[in-house]
Amino acid sequence: MSDRVHDIAYAATCIREGKCVAFPTETVYGLGADGLNPLAVARIFELKERPHFDPLILHIAQFDDLERLVARMDPRAFVLAEKFWPGPLTMILPKSTIVPDIVTSGLPTVGIRMPAHDIALALIKSAGCPIAAPSANKFGRISPTTAQHVRKQLSEVDYILDGGKTTVGIESTIIQLTERGFHIVRNGLITKEELEAILPFDPHATHDTIVAPGMIKSHYSPIKKMIIAEDTTLTGIDIDTAALISFSGRYDTLFRTVVRLTHTNDLKEYAVQLFAAMHSLEDNNAIQTIVAEPVPEEGIGKAIMDKLRKATYNWKTQ
Ligand code: TXA
Ligand code: MG
Numbered sequence: 001m002s003d004r005v006h007d008i009a010y011a012a013t014c015i016r017e018g019k020c021v022a023f024p025t026e027t028v029y030g031l032g033a034d035g036l037n038p039l040a041v042a043r044i045f046e047l048k049e050r051p052h053f054d055p056l057i058l059h060i061a062q063f064d065d066l067e068r069l070v071a072r073m074d075p076r077a078f079v080l081a082e083k084f085w086p087g088p089l090t091m092i093l094p095k096s097t098i099v100p101d102i103v104t105s106g107l108p109t110v111g112i113r114m115p116a117h118d119i120a121l122a123l124i125k126s127a128g129c130p131i132a133a134p135s136a137n138k139f140g141r142i143s144p145t146t147a148q149h150v151r152k153q154l155s156e157v158d159y160i161l162d163g164g165k166t167t168v169g170i171e172s173t174i175i176q177l178t179e180r181g182f183h184i185v186r187n188g189l190i191t192k193e194e195l196e197a198i199l200p201f202d203p204h205a206t207h208d209t210i211v212a213p214g215m216i217k218s219h220y221s222p223i224k225k226m227i228i229a230e231d232t233t234l235t236g237i238d239i240d241t242a243a244l245i246s247f248s249g250r251y252d253t254l255f256r257t258v259v260r261l262t263h264t265n266d267l268k269e270y271a272v273q274l275f276a277a278m279h280s281l282e283d284n285n286a287i288q289t290i291v292a293e294p295v296p297e298e299g300i301g302k303a304i305m306d307k308l309r310k311a312t313y314n315w316k317t318q
Helices: 003-016 038-048 063-069 075-084 118-127 147-153 192-196 267-283 301-316
Strands: 021-023 030-034 057-059 089-094 109-113 173-177 182-186 225-228 242-246 257-260 289-292
Touching (some): 003 021, 003 118, 075 173, 257 267, 267 289, 289 301
Parallel strands (some): 242 289
Antiparallel strands (some): 021 030, 173 182
């Protein structure tokens, strides 16, 4: 048995025993447990220090798994699954009775996705159950894109399956199906335009009619001050202790420490590396302030700007 196969088999045994395992997906690392075992799921909330009002998503490895987790099969969900799964799309659908209330925070709906990652898929298959998994960070903190990032925040986790760096770098797009079409709960790599090719966007669904308890204003926060370049006058910044996360290079000469995430204005490349850059600057003792250059809000740029706004929210309100 190769080391990798052995590690996956061990991780799957942990999941079956009700333990928590961090594992890679194409987006970010997840903190997984048996999604049908309420006690195992409770441990995710405990390890992550996550409030119980914030529901988890279930990860599946086969299309058949979808059917037993939903109350009724919406044919539109099948079409979307066929097009985007495995991949970074989470669909919120009416839940079946086998999904424990603790997974959905008591909501009648459940978020489901099939990750596009060989290790994740092998783990789910080998565990033989849907795996409930939020991102493997402490609640409100920077999401992990490597096993080291997980270790930094969640050293108590029962096991970490190391699959190297994730390839998308930010969390899945989350949608909810409405009578008229779909509503986007969280932006990600899969864009509104790509989804619209299959189903109409529902402009009437608003955050008042859609329940999205986890979409709070502050999230992904480093423990250090973080600001968006255009929200501030950069003249007051101490360039010895501030670092720039750069997109276009426009502000690079104003800083001594610059982390340029792309040299080709490529938003996907920026997204893949954003959390890793935030982690490394958070860990850098010489740095006190992280400044991020905003990016154009097109394609995955929408999701990037959502992350930057949430990561900097606490500093704006002080
Ligand atoms: O890419 C991803 O989606 C990663 C990887 C690990 O798969 N997971 C992830 O999980 O980002 P998490 O828990 O960090 O974010 C999922 C979000 C939460 O903010 C939660 O509030 C929302 O999905 N959510 C889950 N179930 C929901 C439901 N039934 N209704 C509304 N929102 C829901
Ligand atoms: Mg998260």
